Amino acid sequence: MSLPSATGLGTDALAGRSRILDIAAALFVEQGYEATSLRQIADAVGMKAGSLYYHFASKDDLLTAVLDIGMEVMHTAFDAAELATVDASAGTRIEAHVRAHLAALYEHGPYTAAHVVTLRTAPAVVRAAVVPTRDAYEARWADLLASLQSAGDLDADIDLHVARLALFGAMNSSVEWFDPARGGLDEVAGTIAHQFWNGVAR
Amino acid sequence: MSLPSATGLGTDALAGRSRILDIAAALFVEQGYEATSLRQIADAVGMKAGSLYYHFASKDDLLTAVLDIGMEVMHTAFDAAELATVDASAGTRIEAHVRAHLAALYEHGPYTAAHVVTLRTAPAVVRAAVVPTRDAYEARWADLLASLQSAGDLDADIDLHVARLALFGAMNSSVEWFDPARGGLDEVAGTIAHQFWNGVAR
DNA sequence: GTCTATACCACGATAGAC
DNA sequence: GTCTATCGTGGTATAGAC
Numbered sequence: 106m107s108l109p110s111a112t113g114l115g116t117d118a119l120a121g122r123s124r125i126l127d128i129a130a131a132l133f134v135e136q137g138y139e140a141t142s143l144r145q146i147a148d149a150v151g152m153k154a155g156s157l158y159y160h161f162a163s164k165d166d167l168l169t170a171v172l173d174i175g176m177e178v179m180h181t182a183f184d185a186a187e188l189a190t191v192d193a194s195a196g197t198r199i200e201a202h203v204r205a206h207l208a209a210l211y212e213h214g215p216y217t218a219a220h221v222v223t224l225r226t227a228p229a230v231v232r233a234a235v236v237p238t239r240d241a242y243e244a245r246w247a248d249l250l251a252s253l254q255s256a257g258d259l260d261a262d263i264d265l266h267v268a269r270l271a272l273f274g275a276m277n278s279s280v281e282w283f284d285p286a287r288g289g290l291d292e293v294a295g296t297i298a299h300q301f302w303n304g305v306a307r
Numbered sequence: 308m309s310l311p312s313a314t315g316l317g318t319d320a321l322a323g324r325s326r327i328l329d330i331a332a333a334l335f336v337e338q339g340y341e342a343t344s345l346r347q348i349a350d351a352v353g354m355k356a357g358s359l360y361y362h363f364a365s366k367d368d369l370l371t372a373v374l375d376i377g378m379e380v381m382h383t384a385f386d387a388a389e390l391a392t393v394d395a396s397a398g399t400r401i402e403a404h405v406r407a408h409l410a411a412l413y414e415h416g417p418y419t420a421a422h423v424v425t426l427r428t429a430p431a432v433v434r435a436a437v438v439p440t441r442d443a444y445e446a447r448w449a450d451l452l453a454s455l456q457s458a459g460d461l462d463a464d465i466d467l468h469v470a471r472l473a474l475f476g477a478m479n480s481s482v483e484w485f486d487p488a489r490g491g492l493d494e495v496a497g498t499i500a501h502q503f504w505n506g507v508a509r
Numbered sequence: 510g511t512c513t514a515t516a517c518c519a520c521g522a523t524a525g526a527c
Numbered sequence: 528g529t530c531t532a533t534c535g536t537g538g539t540a541t542a543g544a545c
Contacts, residue, residue, distance in 0.1 A: 136428055139339060268502055281427055297469070300465070305504060
């Protein structure tokens with residue numbers, strides 16, 4: 106199972122629809138969905154605004170396509186982390202999943218980052234299309250943490266719901282301060298995972 | 308030093324400028340800045356769009372005013388937490404500050420939440436006006452953590468920059484999932500503080 | 510599959526009456 | 528301090544030529 110075509114290299118790299126998606130996702134992340142106009146996207150792609158409608162039925166539809174790809178990337182990353190750590194210790198599994206989540210945010214284009222940044226205030230139609238997949242992803246994390254807790258590896262007194270959302274907040278907030286171009290993703294992942302698992306107290 | 312007039316009860320509650328600020332802040336949080344129109348704000352306030360310009364020079368100016376109030380609330384909350392825990396243990400101080408930050412997010416209207424939600428993609432003029440105050444607030448946290456680290460209360464191996472940003476991410480993300488109307492702020496603050504300080508491992 | 514041209518609308522903002 | 532009325536701009540979206 107390969108990555109969505111928009112993020113991979115097709116018959117010729119960055120052509121047509123894929124190229125539009127790449128650029129739109131990047132602009133949505135930078136400026137937000139509402140603040141990004143179709144004219145601006147078309148400009149960056151190198152075409153006229155009207156031509157976008159050959160590929161997408163509406164601006165909302167374009168955002169939905171971007172977010173769908175983002176969610177597919179997240180699920181794929183989770184799969185891989187799960188497979189790679191079937192027999193590992195609880196701490197190792199957590200670290201692998203944190204690393205996978207962060208890698209998904211940055212290593213397959215701005216699709217997943219767009220998800221983090223735009224979903225909350227996205228138009229209702231878009232939310233309705235994307236939220237179920239998002240919930241499924243969150244449920245996988247919830248299950249992971251619950252299994253660690255019932256195995257006795259995770260503090261029994263912890264409110265798993267809040268703990269998970271706080272971890273998500275920590276990881277996802279990195280889109281505001283982490284610059285993938287400057288590198289250091291591994292260190293960030295290590296710090297966040299360690300902090301979540303062991304805390305910062307001496 | 309009292310809270311900004313917009314959040315307190317003036318000579319008559321929720322009048323004029325304060326009322327506009329309250330409602331605008333709430334709509335900005337719900338829908339985002341760009342997606343919220345002046346007509347919509349005016350509607351909710353009970354006046355016509357043009358009348359808003361008696362109180363604010365522009366939409367950007369209105370957002371700036373909202374965010375300024377939000378930052379003032381944050382600084383005030385930090386002051387109070389600092390005063391209340393001068394001689395306390397490191398863990399207690401952290402918990403007090405986490406609690407204060409979260410309380411600031413929810414107990415003085417949507418001003419601070421608006422900050423979290425809109426600042427990143429706000430127009431350049433707005434950012435230029437607000438970012439310095441935001442940076443000052445972040446610097447106070449950085450100083451707090453650095454002092455705990457040099458006192459030996461906080462793990463010397465931790466990257467304080469990433470740790471602080473991850474904590475901010477955890478706290479601020481609560482605007483996406485915590486409903487102040489349903490209560491439970493204290494528990495959430497406790498969980499996030501505990502998690503930051505001690506981790507979730509058993 | 511991309512173009513030009515344009516319809517139609519909502520936006521932020523202004524002017525002047527009251 | 529709020530109203531009505533309106534201006535100019537830029538937005539999404541459509542139609543039809545190429």
